[in-house]
Amino acid sequence: MESMPLLSVQLVDKYNLWLVVEYTIFNYLFQMGNLSSLKKEFKNILKKRGMMSYEMGKEISDSWSRCITEGLNPFQDPKQSVVSSIELKEIKEKNESLRKIVLPELELLYSQIAGTNFMVAYSDENGLVLDTIYDKTCLQTDVGKTVIPGSIWAEKVCGTNGLGLSVELKKPTIVSGKEHFFTAHENISCFASPIINYDGKTIGIIDASTDYMSREQHTLALVKLATRSIETKLFLKKFENELILSFHPRQEYLSTTSVGLLAVNGDGLIVGANSNAKIMLNGLVDLKNENFNKIFTNSFSSIASDLLNNKTLKITDHLGSSVFVVKSQIFKKNKFVETKKEKKRSTCKNCEDTKIKREKCTLIRSTFDETNNISATSRKLGVSRTTIYKHLQ
Structure with missing residues (x-):
């Protein structure tokens, strides 16, 4: 038999204390009586249907118990409930x-x-x-x-x-x-x-x-x-205007639905995480509105440029686990897909000699064209305002 629940009693007089004890005993015996009746009914249903209790798991048996408590009769047709x-x-x-x-x-x-x-x-x-x-x-x-x-x-x-x-x-x-x-x-x-x-x-x-x-x-x-x-x-x-990152401990799984997804805004704050991300990063911090740098040892500003250029990176969280991460979707309004002619026109004079410089410069200038704000561009791309100034000249 289960032990009687403990009472938590504050300052009460002896009469009130006795009422509390009496009510608790009555409630406990009432619950035990209901439990006994429930078990009896459960066994009767199993017997009539030629089943044994060990044939079902706890989730199913718990569900049956709730059904019996609701007064449902398994041998009658269920009452169909349909809205208009x-x-x-x-x-x-x-x-x-x-x-x-x-x-x-x-x-x-x-x-x-x-x-x-x-x-x-x-x-x-x-x-x-x-x-x-x-x-x-x-x-x-x-x-x-x-x-x-x-x-x-x-x-x-x-x-x-x-x-x-x-x-x-x-x-x-x-x-x-x-x-x-x-x-x-x-x-x-x-x-x-x-x-x-x-x-x-x-x-x-x-x-x-x-x-x-x-x-x-x-x-x-x-x-x-x-x-x-x-x-x-x-x-x-939901997060189509944010930088969305896909990550997984195994690189070959980055294109599957088992990936963790993080939505990161221009300030490096995580504004959204799917259920897979919460499972894989369990034990760190509450992901919502948390800084990327408090979860991973790699700072957001140091990897933002590579991520925006569709590179797959291997990063480590603060518990020591490593994952592969890649850009899943960038800001909707910034497609960053241009023709060679357009790229040449939108690149500053100092960045025309190598492909890497041209791509970085184009990214900075096109982001500034959208935001029309140096600070906002800096936050989005994780680069300093001085760097942005240089590429806008």
Whole structure:
């Protein structure tokens, strides 16, 4: 039996102290009674469905416990909850900019999943389905008829399911076959992964539902890949006017969705970091609005020029770990792509003899043309104002 919770009592008289103790004992026994009833109901459901408790992991069993507490009956059909067409239209409009990024990824995911009787879906952060794509077989099944735009697949409504569990846990999930709380769903496998924005907030869910015999880890990997791709596109759009750096401990991974992304402003401050960056730089500092130099031993000003010229560099953080870093995207308005004639015209007289000098000079002069401010140009490029003056003469 679990130990009784400790009381934290301040200055109270003996009578009030006894009331506190009495209430605590009552509350503790009440909770123990509920827990005993919950365990009994849990075992009854397992027995009726011919299952054993060790067949499911803690995340699934915890979900079942929440479903039982909500009063859901696994042997009845789940009550379908669907918002009105007007509400759905309003929610879609609210998420329009996100949907423009999500839908192409959803179509790609659909094309990648092999087999028949499957569907892919996109929901908002609450489990409200906004968009779906089905194959012809799935469209005729109960899943195809119930997982429709406007339907709510939150756990407390539809029991344990991949989409609802991903909403609860904010992480990728698999709910396979009889792991579903409702028997009506036990012939399918659900794979879901949350879309996390630059601020660490869940803003949507990508879900795939297939027949029970489908390749589980393969399908989940594809779903996770879709959400990572969406997150990367959202990050690039959010910080399109900043210098975005991609980094990874292995150079060959710099072109994949597993890279860490940092958005750095002209002052060398990190104004954005994706989830991969936060994982790889865990244990250093809070990345938001932190100076680049407090994270890496290489100063931002010393490597900015090389990064702007698309060089891949190896740098070290203050915990001693090394990563490869490369420019992912530069300020949107500065393309820095010019014809030879334009380069020659925009280069100062002192920088015409070598290619490196011409490129550096062109970069400084074109940045100044955009900012029209010496200090702002200095901050953006990480070079001194004296150097900028020389190239503007």
